[in-house]
Amino acid sequence: MVKIPFACTECHLILEDGVDMCPRCPSAKVSTDHQGYVIIMNASRSEIAKRLEVELPGKYALKVSNR
Numbered sequence: 393m394v395k396i397p398f399a400c401t402e403c404h405l406i407l408e409d410g411v412d413m414c415p416r417c418p419s420a421k422v423s424t425d426h427q428g429y430v431i432i433m434n435a436s437r438s439e440i441a442k443r444l445e446v447e448l449p450g451k452y453a454l455k456v457s458n459r
């Protein structure tokens with residue numbers, strides 16, 4: 393059985409195992425319904441980071457369903 397981590401619907405951050413609240417946006421909803429996976433190292437140099445409006449390095453989902 394594969395465990396699906398939560399991803400934040402606000403900043404798309406993929407959360408650690410067992411974490412169900414985004415540390416950056418605690419009021420945002422989290423969802424296991426997400427697609428794609430990207431590791432951003434240097435947000436200022438990354439086109440994907442700009443598209444996702446990500447400013448901090450980390451693991452992000454490309455698409456998060458807000459349901």
Ligand SMILES: [Zn+2]
Nearest residue numbers: 400403414417
């Ligand atoms: Zn977030």
